[in-house]
Amino acid sequence: MIVVHHLNNSRSQRILWLLEEMATPYEIVKYQRLPPPMPLAPPELKKVHPLGKAPVLVDGEIVIAESAAIVEYLIDTYGKGRFKPAHGSADYWAYVEWLHYAEGSAMLPLLLALYTSRLGEAAAPLRPRIDSEIENHFSYMAMRLTGRDFFVGHGLSGADIQMLFVLEAAGALLEAYPVLKDYRTRMQARPAYQRAIEKGGEYTVGKA
């Protein structure tokens, strides 16, 4: 049985969403973030994977951290050919690019903005560069999504599963990017997304 180690308000919500879209049975082990001011993962998560972060997927002997790797594993193993383009096609390589881009590039300026916001005025010299990188990445995503329903091809793929968390983490920033905001609203309205929220519990990413 697939087991998702799930932390409230975290990237593991995207794995629950994928499993609901796939209609593949799974179990959830829930972890609760520590109280503010440092709402980190509780130490028990380190018993599952040394990094102590979510998501972690366990399927028999297989233990995977890193959400893009989990998405690839689930789609390759249980997807029955769905949720990814045909291997080797141009769309396939666009799919691989988005899978990596979400965590490898797009999250970085958002995380920098989050961390430096705690420094007050001391962060002022960094702000122009962080802001211009946010603009660079979010304009790029908006340009790519213009006229499309999904990041790749004509149906939901692992690329959407990875990318939606970025757009959720962006919160009110998306007011400046209506294409991205509409996409976020559409994805969040999907029945499988709603079921995943019901099962996962508290999820306020981007709303605080």
Ligand SMILES: N[C@@H](CCC(=O)N[C@@H](CS)C(=O)NCC(=O)O)C(=O)O
């Ligand atoms: N790039 C990793 C990031 C994993 C990660 O940082 N997860 C966060 C939750 S969104 C976490 O567990 N944070 C708690 C902590 O660092 O203590 C992935 O996509 O899986």
